[in-house]
Amino acid sequence: MFIRYDDVHEPVLLAMNLRDHDTECDLSILNEKLELAEALGAAGRLPTLNGSKVHLPAYSIALILGE
Amino acid sequence: MFTDRLRRILIAVVLVLLVLISRFFPQTQDVFVSSKTASGSNTVYEIFVGSFCDSDHDGTGDLNGIRSKLDYIQGLGFDQIWLTPVHPSDTYHKYDVKDYCAIDPSFGTMADYEALLADCHSRGMRVLMDLVLNHTSSAHPWFQQAAAYLRSLPAGAVPDERECRYISYYRFSAEAQDGYAPLADSQWYYEARFWSGMPDLNLDSPLVREEIEEIAAFWLGKGVDGFRLDAVTSYYTNETEHNTEFMRYFCDTCRAIKSDCYIVGEAWTDRNTIASLYESGIDSLFDFPFADTGGVIAGVMSGQRPARDYVREMIASEELFSRANPDYTDAPFYTNHDTGRNADHFQPGQTAALKMAYAMSLLMRGNSFVYYGEEIGMNGSGRDENKRGAMYWSNLADDPDICSPPAGMDYIQLQYPPVSVQMNDPDSILNWFRSVITLRSKYPVIASGRSAEVEGACSE
Numbered sequence: 001m002f003i004r005y006d007d008v009h010e011p012v013l014l015a016m017n018l019r020d021h022d023t024e025c026d027l028s029i030l031n032e033k034l035e036l037a038e039a040l041g042a043a044g045r046l047p048t049l050n051g052s053k054v055h056l057p058a059y060s061i062a063l064i065l066g067e
Numbered sequence: 068m069f070t071d072r073l074r075r076i077l078i079a080v081v082l083v084l085l086v087l088i089s090r091f092f093p094q095t096q097d098v099f100v101s102s103k104t105a106s107g108s109n110t111v112y113e114i115f116v117g118s119f120c121d122s123d124h125d126g127t128g129d130l131n132g133i134r135s136k137l138d139y140i141q142g143l144g145f146d147q148i149w150l151t152p153v154h155p156s157d158t159y160h161k162y163d164v165k166d167y168c169a170i171d172p173s174f175g176t177m178a179d180y181e182a183l184l185a186d187c188h189s190r191g192m193r194v195l196m197d198l199v200l201n202h203t204s205s206a207h208p209w210f211q212q213a214a215a216y217l218r219s220l221p222a223g224a225v226p227d228e229r230e231c232r233y234i235s236y237y238r239f240s241a242e243a244q245d246g247y248a249p250l251a252d253s254q255w256y257y258e259a260r261f262w263s264g265m266p267d268l269n270l271d272s273p274l275v276r277e278e279i280e281e282i283a284a285f286w287l288g289k290g291v292d293g294f295r296l297d298a299v300t301s302y303y304t305n306e307t308e309h310n311t312e313f314m315r316y317f318c319d320t321c322r323a324i325k326s327d328c329y330i331v332g333e334a335w336t337d338r339n340t341i342a343s344l345y346e347s348g349i350d351s352l353f354d355f356p357f358a359d360t361g362g363v364i365a366g367v368m369s370g371q372r373p374a375r376d377y378v379r380e381m382i383a384s385e386e387l388f389s390r391a392n393p394d395y396t397d398a399p400f401y402t403n404h405d406t407g408r409n410a411d412h413f414q415p416g417q418t419a420a421l422k423m424a425y426a427m428s429l430l431m432r433g434n435s436f437v438y439y440g441e442e443i444g445m446n447g448s449g450r451d452e453n454k455r456g457a458m459y460w461s462n463l464a465d466d467p468d469i470c471s472p473p474a475g476m477d478y479i480q481l482q483y484p485p486v487s488v489q490m491n492d493p494d495s496i497l498n499w500f501r502s503v504i505t506l507r508s509k510y511p512v513i514a515s516g517r518s519a520e521v522e523g524a525c526s527e
Contacts, residue, residue, distance in 0.1 A: 002521040003378045005432075005512050012510055013521065014430060018367055018374045018423055025525030038509075040502055042426070043419035044494065054525075059419040061426065063506060 002027075012037075013064040015047065017056035028052040030066070038063035107146035108508035109515075110429065111195065111436045115151050115404050115455045116174055117159055118470050119439055126471035128458075130175035130183050135468075139486070141190055143442060143497070144504030147434070148187065149195040149295050151404060153180065156204055159473045160404075160455070162297060163204035163265045167282045184290045193292035195329065200279060200317070201298045202265040209233045210257075210266050218253045235272045246304065260304055270302055270313050283321050293329030294321065299344065299352075300334050307343045314347035331398050331434070335405075338384060345391035351398035351434060354384065358399075358428075359406040368412070368424045377427060378520045385432065385517060397433030401425055402441055404455055407448025409441050410482055418444070418483075422499045429503045430513055442500040444483035452476035461487035 002025060003014045013034075017023050027034060028051075036049035040061040047062035048055045054062055120132030130153070140148060152161035155171045170177050187194050203210055216231035217239060226234045238258040240247055247256040248263035258267040268275055283294075296317070303309035314332060321328040331351035334341050338356045345352060357363045363380045366372035388395045401424060402409050413421045421444060429435050440447075440458055447453045452473040460468045462485050489495035507513050 002524050003381070003430075004519045004521055005510075005516040006519060011516075012512055014513065015525075016374075016377075016423075016427070016430070018377065018427070020420065023525055027521065027524055029524060030521070038506055040426075040499075040506065042422035042499060056525075059423045061430075061503075061506075063510065 011066065013062075013066075015054055015056055015062040015064060017047075017058060017060050020058045022055065022057050025054045025056065026052060027054060027064070032066040035065045035067050036062055037065045107191070108144045108504050109147075109434045109511075110145045110504050110507060111147040111149050111434055112140050112143075112145040113149045113151070113400075113403060113436055113438045115439060116153060116161070118455050118473065119458050120460070120468045121470045122468075124467050125173070127173045128470045129173070130170070130179040132468065134179075134183050134186050137186055137190060137192070141192060143501050144508055145437070146191065146508075147193040147195060147292075149436065150197060152197045152199055152297075157206055158204075158264075160451070162199050163202065163206075164199055165204045165207050167198075167278075168285050181289060188290065193329065194290075195293045195295050195331070196286055196291045197297060198282070198286075198294045199297040200268065200270070201301045202259070202261060202267045205259075205264045205266055209236045213237055213239070214250055214253070217250060217255045222254065232274055236269055236275050236278075237266050238269050260301055261298075267301075276316070279317065280320050283317070284324050287321060287325045287328060293331070293350075296330065296332040296349075298335075299332040300336050300340070307340055311344055311347040314344065314349050318348050318350075329396075329434075338387060342387045342391045345388050345395050348392060348394075350394075351396045353403075353436070354397055354399045354431070354433075356380065356384065357431070358401055358403075360412060362401075364401055364424055364427045365412055367427070368420055375520065378518065381431060381518050382520065397431060398436060399428045399431035399433060400436035400438070401428040402438045403436070404438065405451070407454060408438075408445055410444045410446045411448040415482055418496065422496055425500065426503045429500075429507060432514060432516065432518060434514070435507070437500070442497050443486055443489050444496040446479050446481055449477065450475065453479060459485040461485045463487075 005012050005014055015025060034049060034052060039046040041057055042059035043057065045057035047060045056062060114133060117128045119128040120136050121128050122131035122135055123129060152164060153170055153174050154161060154164040155166045155169050156163050161171060170180050184194055213231060213233035213236060216234060217226060220226060228235050240256045241254060243256055246258055246260045248259040249256055259265055260267055299310055299314060302313050318330055321330060329350050332349050334344050334352045335355055341352050363376060367374055367377050409421055409424055425441060443459060445459055447456050452475045455473055456476060456479060457470040457472050459481055460466055483496060489497035
């Protein structure tokens with residue numbers, strides 16, 4: 001699941017997996033080149049970004065910026 | 068002459084530069100930034116003073132103990148502290164005040180409090196004072212004098228405010244009423260909604276309001292950065308309009324003294340009522356709909372609610388609250404001194420879920436509040452004393468910083484190691500909190516921006 005925090009300066013995407021299983025999200029809908037700026041994993045494994053696809057391990061957080 | 072000319076040229080150059088800068092970066096004029104956020108991490112560490120750190124080894128946490136732990140608190144990323152009441156009181160929790168302009172001797176002295184303020188301010192940290200205006204202690208001299216006067220009256224006599232001003236400070240009645248307690252050794256009753264030891268103040272009394280203005284001026288004059296208002300829905304029990312009016316009065320009073328004073332209220336109620344209370348112009352009200360075992364965070368983490376509810380409820384709150392007060396600052400929290408602790412919401416071993424639950428609160432908009440001990444996953448639920456146990460600094464049997472547990476607290480087996488151990492474990496709950504707060508600090512938009520859902524991008 002995703003939240004987009006937005007203001008004029010610095011829009012960011014905060015992706016949080018609140019479940020105990022991995023999930024993948026496709027952000028191609030945004031039509032932006034994305035950058036994985038921060039990755040946190042409460043269970044140890046960290047999110048990854050491949051193009052517009054974000055892989056979120058169980059209980060992990062990714063902060064994504066548009067380039 | 069030459070110097071004057073040079074000065075005029077320099078001023079002209081600076082003005083031209085300012086005009087150019089404002090042309091090239093016009094968006095800086097339009098940014099939505101809540102007035103009380105957008106610098107630092109906007110995270111507040113709630114300290115239950117008597118249980119946090121004991122500097123004089125009498126078993127009770129104190130102000131100098133807090134001072135000695137400011138490196139720890141700031142090192143986690145917090146930029147504000149909220150201390151539960153520090154005023155003289157006969158109870159361990161101090162939510163029944165005997166003197167609003169003094170410090171409870173078990174916590175230290177006024178000089179200690181001033182030193183704590185100075186230490187925090189020198190670090191760029193704000194200090195929020197817990198202010199209990201709904202009621203006093205029955206041992207407060209105001210109540211004692213009112214009670215003594217009423218007891219002195221002959222049967223059937225009508226109390227005269229000119230003889231004792233303090234009878235107008237409370238609500239007395241000659242007849243028993245719902246929410247009223249009998250005044251011992253008299254025919255009188257007084258309003259005391261919480262319990263008989265906490266007589267409700269009559270907040271309509273001009274004399275009480277004068278006292279409140281003096282109290283606010285006293286502490287703001289000392290350098291307090293704001294107030295956490297206790298039990299605001301009880302000022303006038305469940306009379307939202309009346310409560311809103313009182314909070315507007317209080318906020319106006321404080322801002323007239325200190326324009327950037329930050330005020331957050333405890334309104335343990337539903338979202339619509341909280342929205343109505345925001346019409347008072349108060350900066351923040353605790354976001355109870357997200358907190359505790361019945362809130363959105365617990366509902367999502369237990370699987371009883373879909374994960375997207377976290378975002379959708381956040382958006383719903385933002386829309387509702389900002390309509391009531393466009394400058395509002397949300398005050399998310401997950402647990403506090405009245406709720407069971409986070410670790411008790413999960414089965415042993417569900418550490419990742421426990422970490423994630425608090426991260427949800429820490430990544431919400433506004434000023435995010437964290438209750439002491441949650442950063443190490445302390446346990447504590449059931450009776451109130453259990454929720455307010457001694458901060459677990461180390462596993463040394465004779466650690467002088469560790470306080471005695473509150474009287475009446477059950478024995479609680481703590482599930483996670485103390486601060487001293489977690490500090491050195493990169494995967495600890497403590498270091499998780501540090502990482503999430505760092506994220507919040509690095510991207511101020513998390514605290515100040517608007518949230519939205521990117522729909523259809525991913526499943527649960």
